[in-house]
Amino acid sequence: MTLPQPPHFPFSAVVGADGPDGPDPMPLALILTTIAPEVGGVLVRGEKGTAKSTIVRALAAVLPPVGDDPVPLVELPIGATEDRVTGSINIESALAEGKAEYEPGLLAKAHRGILYVDEVNLLHDHLVDLLLDAAAMGRATVERDGVSITHDARFVLVGTMNPEEGELRPQLLDRFGLTVEVAAPRDPALRAEVVRRRMAYDADPAGFSSRYAEAEEALSSRIAEAQRLIGLVRLSDTALLKIAEVCAAFDVDGLRADIVTARTAVAHAAWCGRDSVELADIRVAATLALPHRRRRKPFDAPGLDEDVLDQILGDEELPPDPDDDPEPPTNGPDDGPDEGPADGPDEGPADGPDEGPADGPDEGHEGEGTSAESAARAPDTPEVPGSEGSTSTTSSGSTYRPRLLTVRGVGTGTAGRRSRARTSSGRRVGATAPTGRGGAIHLVETLRAALPHQHARGRTSGPLLLRPADLRVPVREGRESNLVLFCVDASGSMAARRRMEQVKAAVLSLLLDAYQRRDKVGLVTFRGSGAELALPPTHSVDAAATRLEDLPAGGRTPLAEGLLQAAHVLAVERTRDPHRRPLLVVVTDGRATAGPDAVLRSREAAALIAGAGISSVVVDCESGPLRMGLAARLAEHLGAEHLPIGEVSAEVLVTAARGRAA
Template identity: 55%
Template structure:
């Protein structure tokens, strides 16, 4: 076994160090989510913590690591006979991104069921991690339903199994740590909120610290055991401190003034629900135990809030994470000012909040409602919104005689108004085992069981009834030669007369699930002179931003191509980072002629490359244009290059005279035609 990098040898990362140690003292806090760019020692720190966790005593032979002093009365392996306990190290269980639900929570032991006729349960990773640590690298890439399972178990301390005819529950208390790189996409805010603490990490910014990191890493690689020995004493002291803090934890008192301060901080910060209050209270108690204090003070409350609150701010999903530090400082200051005169104040060594300008309480540029001249939340009309929308739009530059521009192109990009809920755009056909998501119907690894089929390679989920029926139809009721399933003993089931029905490999049936998949949503946006009227482009940007939000909520990958003047530009290559798309959309400028064919050609080229890179992810092409073209060939000549690609044409033509060219383009692409005014879910409901 290789020597792990010592916990005490990691340079810097004070917040991450504290968050991990507090969860080691009190796993009930709910785990730690570590956000940081690649190469910032996230995984190194987590794996190093496992060596500091204290040894545990378990019941010998129990697959669920029951404590001999207080065994779980509902343990599936219980009741446990009296005997000598087994002492072993706490485990660090790693959950890979490709894990399936049955591997996480456990499933029916198929081998024992088929060979012995016994309905037995095979434990999963949650059972293996009980009383230890569960580490999920790249948690933002893990399917949402698996993250829900992990967080529910971490919060309740129990795992519930309801699958494959198995119904049971077992203890699952563990230190949950997830790491992620924001460049690979953000998890849903609802999932982030379920983690107790969230820590942002980054590479050292001081030359001396960076040099020390490299020096220690090279020394570790040259002599792992010798390097670990240098920090063995410091790690041993930390491990002893964890054990002592665990023993003090039940004796720590959380007084009413501290609870009142927690409530005031959460109200001032504007969090949703009560989860933040509970997490801060648990973290403050763990901090007091770690600092060898018997009573929680304001210092513990404030330090706990700084770890538990930054990711819980009521904010737009597209706002950059971690942008509310000043708001948190203001909330701590406001909570201190509103305390009663006889309430406990901060300790002398308690650092006060930082001073600085808070975000104004008044409406921001993008917060305008209809009464303030801004568009309403569900009003996608081309003429509703944007500065200067009091009159009809001026004729486009390309529609005037001689091509003379009516107005100069805007010097700054058009603003984006408030978004609205859009109707669901989907691929009309059913996909084949694509990426799990919430957009288009598809055969999936999970979802409603729609039937069975002969397996194609490795079996995903065995459909037991159809497997047995397939064997029965062949009348295999006599004992014949040994017939083996892959990696199992001969499988036999008895009929009513007690004769054996032998199940051969050709009888195996795999369950077919129907669910929904995530798509690659590629936006092709017209940014030419025909869209240059400021109010029109503001409306189009608002519509595209609404579609981006919808793609974010449905776990899609997004890309964006714009076309104007002479050619098309890929402003956003397909990515899971929707925030980048929002920034590029905000900076989008307009003007020039309309090379619509070039935009479609660039889309075909992009989709072909993505199909080679990820053939399982189906595309959905969304073309936002008025259908006009003034440069290049007729866009209908490019349509064959996009044959078979599910497409939607959003027609943003407005004004009293309409040419209907977007509808013609939709016909050439065999695409769904959608006027911009019909994009809103409210407009669809009204129809």
């Protein structure tokens, strides 16, 4: 017996969706992209517990129906495969009936509705790219397993994410039409109202929803009216020029920002019941379409200076176009023909080029390698021994493209770009029985599995008799993402300005590399008499960079404590995420000076990590003419790769290889 599902929390009951000055940015962005789906979807960024999923699920209920059918809401799970998203051949039908029938995927089911991806930042890049392509073109093409199909896939794409769990790559971020930042209200009265409404809904979902039925119906009617009106909204040349001025002032790349801002301004004018775009529409559109597109440094969060926006827009109304003169002068003998474009719903940027940064492998900041490389190889300035209580902070130098660090062996973790692993994409290395309904068939191995059973199945001649148990799919080897745990020595021996600049530049460069390779990262630091977990393992590389930038240095070197803390963190993470293999990066000069038997305890801690089979790299920060080689010995005890800090840069590795080949 299937119990009836309670109604979704009403859209209009969300605090902020019913404000006196109109909806807050998040509900407004969702409404505008349903009025004009060509805007390109919405990305909602915010901390957990801010009603992101609640309001998205409530949106479908207030949208005007498509014919006699309600608007579908399709949720895409994080673990979905490409076959599940786009569709593929129906394997059971192929084997049982010999027919190559197409089994639709989630894109087909989301047609004329909403496709919702929670934690979109954790979805693999190629799937996000696939979703954005379909959303932009309004159709999806499947070319796989002898099936060639193109079907309509017009939907509103809505993604939600918690930035603490990691960012989307800039190339993908730019392709979302609108983005909004949400946070829990700080006003106690508003917080109390949120709790009050939620508790009322939980106590009586049906009764609570009925109290908002009238508001929901009014909202649905307003959206339907805006959808009807949008084709009549006029975007004047003057308004379009102002949009271009705003986009140019914020130094955005390409023309996608101009196009999306124009479409959003038109949608907002329709939402407000106007037949022409005004400055207020442009302002709202810019605050939703530009924050994630402005040029920014690595690890900077998206944002927009609204004071600058107000200065650009000014306080006056948009002047009328010259063509708007009710009595235009007639062309005289010396006048040329009137070639000004007529404004209308089919003119302007809606049909313009959709340009932006090309998607592809992000190879890092190669152009920044030269200065950082020379800094990493420069000798230390004279060191001042740190005392137990003295601390200092040092800013980092420029980042550069680091060499690739990998985990030994072949894993089975989440697809990424670092270590070898069995994944759903990559080169074919074998075949196995399938574990799901979809997937590309390995024909040769399927036939080979069926051949030994033909006599038992009664076959004497004719075609092979196949059974579902004969089916084989390819085993592919690609790359996985890993947990990269940095264990950074912040003691007095590392506190010299030049040395700490090298350390921070190297770790920041490796963090950028981890971001591009979709890794999870963590940060352990040790100094004085102990170690601390400065950042628990997370997908937010931004948070790791912030903690590193503010890293204090000074005091003795508790190397053993740092290694033991790292071992504890990795043991906990192995329980939480057993398929994600770790890579420990120890950044130190190898000294151990804190506590009795410091050297012996550090060796025992290293042996513990080596015994657990953890792949490690020791980034050796020792430099100068006289070296003790302590970090190299530590690498031996860890069974780790020994990497002098001057060789972290990939450019150094390439230069050395060229020198050997000369």
